[in-house]
Amino acid sequence: MGNGHCDFCPAHSSSNTIGSQECECETGFYRAAIDARSSPCTRPPSPPRNLSMVFSDQATVMLSWLPPADTGARDDVRYRVACDICGGAIHYVPSGPPEGNISNTSVQLSGLEQTATYKIFVYAENGVSPQSGVSPFTSITVNTAPFIHSRVSGVTSRNLGDDTLLVSWKKPLLEEIDLYEVKQYLRYSVLNVTMRQTLSTNFTFRSLPRSTEYGFQVVTTVTAGLLFICLLCVLLAALGFQTVLIVCFFFFCFPRIAMAADPITNGSKCSNTASVFYSQSLMTHPVTTPLFPPGAPRMYVDPHTYEDPNQAVREFAREIDTSLIMIEAIVGGGEFGDVCKGRLRHPAKGEITCAIKTLKPGASEKARLDFLTEASIMGQFDDANVIYLQGVVTKSNPVMIITEYMENGSLDTFLRTNDGKFQCIQLVGMLRGIASGMKYLSEMNYVHRDLAARNVLVNDSLVCKIADFGLSREIETNTAEGAYTTRGGKIPVRWTAPEAIAFRKFTSASDVWSYGIVMWEVMSYGERPYWNWSNQDVIKAIEKGYRLPAPMGLSEATSSLMCSLDCWQKERNHRPKFNAIVKTLDTLIRNRRRTDSCSVQVRRGAWDPFTAATLGRYIDACSSSAVTRRRGHYAAFTVTELTRLGVTLVGHQKKIMYSVQTLRAQLCGAQVAEGFLV
Numbered sequence: 001m002g003n004g005h006c007d008f009c010p011a012h013s014s015s016n017t018i019g020s021q022e023c024e025c026e027t028g029f030y031r032a033a034i035d036a037r038s039s040p041c042t043r044p045p046s047p048p049r050n051l052s053m054v055f056s057d058q059a060t061v062m063l064s065w066l067p068p069a070d071t072g073a074r075d076d077v078r079y080r081v082a083c084d085i086c087g088g089a090i091h092y093v094p095s096g097p098p099e100g101n102i103s104n105t106s107v108q109l110s111g112l113e114q115t116a117t118y119k120i121f122v123y124a125e126n127g128v129s130p131q132s133g134v135s136p137f138t139s140i141t142v143n144t145a146p147f148i149h150s151r152v153s154g155v156t157s158r159n160l161g162d163d164t165l166l167v168s169w170k171k172p173l174l175e176e177i178d179l180y181e182v183k184q185y186l187r188y189s190v191l192n193v194t195m196r197q198t199l200s201t202n203f204t205f206r207s208l209p210r211s212t213e214y215g216f217q218v219v220t221t222v223t224a225g226l227l228f229i230c231l232l233c234v235l236l237a238a239l240g241f242q243t244v245l246i247v248c249f250f251f252f253c254f255p256r257i258a259m260a261a262d263p264i265t266n267g268s269k270c271s272n273t274a275s276v277f278y279s280q281s282l283m284t285h286p287v288t289t290p291l292f293p294p295g296a297p298r299m300y301v302d303p304h305t306y307e308d309p310n311q312a313v314r315e316f317a318r319e320i321d322t323s324l325i326m327i328e329a330i331v332g333g334g335e336f337g338d339v340c341k342g343r344l345r346h347p348a349k350g351e352i353t354c355a356i357k358t359l360k361p362g363a364s365e366k367a368r369l370d371f372l373t374e375a376s377i378m379g380q381f382d383d384a385n386v387i388y389l390q391g392v393v394t395k396s397n398p399v400m401i402i403t404e405y406m407e408n409g410s411l412d413t414f415l416r417t418n419d420g421k422f423q424c425i426q427l428v429g430m431l432r433g434i435a436s437g438m439k440y441l442s443e444m445n446y447v448h449r450d451l452a453a454r455n456v457l458v459n460d461s462l463v464c465k466i467a468d469f470g471l472s473r474e475i476e477t478n479t480a481e482g483a484y485t486t487r488g489g490k491i492p493v494r495w496t497a498p499e500a501i502a503f504r505k506f507t508s509a510s511d512v513w514s515y516g517i518v519m520w521e522v523m524s525y526g527e528r529p530y531w532n533w534s535n536q537d538v539i540k541a542i543e544k545g546y547r548l549p550a551p552m553g554l555s556e557a558t559s560s561l562m563c564s565l566d567c568w569q570k571e572r573n574h575r576p577k578f579n580a581i582v583k584t585l586d587t588l589i590r591n592r593r594r595t596d597s598c599s600v601q602v603r604r605g606a607w608d609p610f611t612a613a614t615l616g617r618y619i620d621a622c623s624s625s626a627v628t629r630r631r632g633h634y635a636a637f638t639v640t641e642l643t644r645l646g647v648t649l650v651g652h653q654k655k656i657m658y659s660v661q662t663l664r665a666q667l668c669g670a671q672v673a674e675g676f677l678v
């Protein structure tokens with residue numbers, strides 16, 4: 001209005017009134033507070049592109065990305081980085097608040113924990129993001145690997161006199177050693193532990209009382225913050241120190257090695273030492289509506305309390321259109337039908353691999369409802385260690401349950417097919433994941449009732465997730481492990497707490513009992529609990545106070561941390577809670593000094609109490625035999641040699657030879673140059 005000249009409305013704006021002083025922005029376009037009224041309207045940027053990561057060292061990752069393809073026609077794009085579980089322990093460079101305005105396209109995060117899964121989000125924002133309320137982001141999952149073990153050779157011990165012993169070891173080639181800490185303790189006691197420190201690769205122990213058996217543990221820290229543990233147990237034989245027998249030696253180093261997955265295929269490269277995986281997805285904005293408002297405290301709701309079970313399915317599981325699902329292969333057989341691998345076109349994440357459980361055609365209405373009940377249960381959970389439900393297909397046939405895909409399948413089979421291949425810390429990492437999933441479930445007041453390695457799934461980053469929410473509905477399920485109890489229900493006896501077997505008293509405490517059994521399964525690479533005993537024998541033995549043998553080869557510290565015996569307390573209130581178990585395992589993982597010898601000793605043969613007792617009987621004869629003197633270790637024993645030593649009972653020979661063979665395999669696997677084991 002007036003005498004001034006007229007302008008066209010700037011880009012993405014318009015005016016409906018003649019002589020307007022300002023043109024209004026179109027929907028989805030905005031002017032920032034600092035923008036002139038005559039400036040064009042702009043919009044938020046698209047997400048950052050090609051988010052990738054490189055590990056600078058074990059605990060430090062550098063993330064970088066490309067600017068958004070669409071800056072929203074503005075030149076003030078900034079980035080904001082957020083991480084789900086980072087907390088205050090993670091340091092960001094560029095520094096400042098983690099959420100801060102970052103103008104460059106990279107950020108370094110340091111102080112990452114081992115065996116942790118971090119989800120890191122990078123948001124692209126510009127001057128109109130606040131008005132739009134939209135911050136497009138891309139995310140990356142960083143899985144840090146557990147520490148790995150390596151071994152050194154050249155451990156020797158030498159008598160320097162009646163009460164003096166020199167223990168020496170070789171410096172590992174890889175790292176700069178800061179210090180060795182040598183712990184000396186009475187072999188069967190954790191009391192009287194003496195700690196010495198040395199910079200050299202040997203230590204002389206003086207004034208050792210005679211006729212005493214000692215253990216020595218050498219722990220070394222290295223400049224890079226890595227940790228080496230050398231556990232050297234030295235048995236000092238009865239009279240003076242004439243015979244020195246080194247019984248076991250383990251040396252672990254724990255460098256964390258960063259490896260990136262192929263961002264295109266989302267696959268993962270891994271070495272047999274350690275690996276870090278990431279997955280990447282581009283999102284314009286989160287599309288799926290969460291079923292539950294974030295942060296709201298939730299309790300598990302038993303779908304059986306619904307009069308109409310279909311209502312529970314509708315409430316707790318998203319219906320997925322069948323056109324979004326593509327079945328690729330059958331990977332397993334479930335109680336209700338095939339389990340397949342496939343692809344799901346996810347509205348937010350693009351195409352993702354998924355597992356598809358199908359209900360066999362012709363199933364009864366009851367079977368259909370039972371099948372879907374698992375989805376109603378699973379759909380209530382959202383935890384990194386619990387299988388995630390993507391949704392269900394109920395409006396067309398076949399009825400399907402879509403979950404995240406776990407590349408390595410069920411834990412029991414996975415362990416059996418990879419017998420002996422993992423580092424102790426990796427096994428402990430798996431146990432930590434399972435405990436954490438159970439902690440989440442118990443906090444939601446959910447009792448699983450069928451926790452067992454077969455019901456835990458493993459993904460390609462070795463993350464374990466609780467699955468199979470079938471038995472929780474009823475203990476009537478017809479699983480392979482189900483056994484009739486006196487009261488008609490079917491219970492997986494070997495995994496079930498006595499009070500649950502006897503009175504159907506299923507609680508989180510009975511889940512803790514099952515967790516103890518899972519621990520045992522994991523540390524024995526999928527051995528069947530109570531071997532080939534009958535269910536009745538197991539029940540009777542437990543009633544009489546028998547428990548599966550604790551991992552004999554673990555150090556006191558580790559085996560007490562391993563909890564099994566506590567998990568199997570008869571009085572259920574005396575069992576630890578899952579949050580305490582998680583804490584304990586975290587301490588164990590953090591305090592690598594305690595993760596000493598389990599990689600070898602917990603293996604199948606070594607756990608067999610009968611073998612241990614049998615070996616014990618012949619120990620003197622064996623230790624002074626020509627073979628051990630000549631070859632330096634028990635792995636060289638043959639049956640002929642055993643007979644010559646007076647081990648004539650075939651049963652005993654078999655047991656000893658079984659252990660010898662296990663030992664041989666372990667020594668080969670471990671590449672220990674000088675092997676020693678009783």
Ligand code: AMP
Binds near residue numbers: 339403405409457
């Ligand atoms: P279930 O009916 O849950 O016991 O599953 C039967 C088998 O299918 C399991 O033992 C696994 O081998 C496989 N399976 C089940 N769920 C998944 C999954 N989410 N990812 C990969 N394999 C799975």
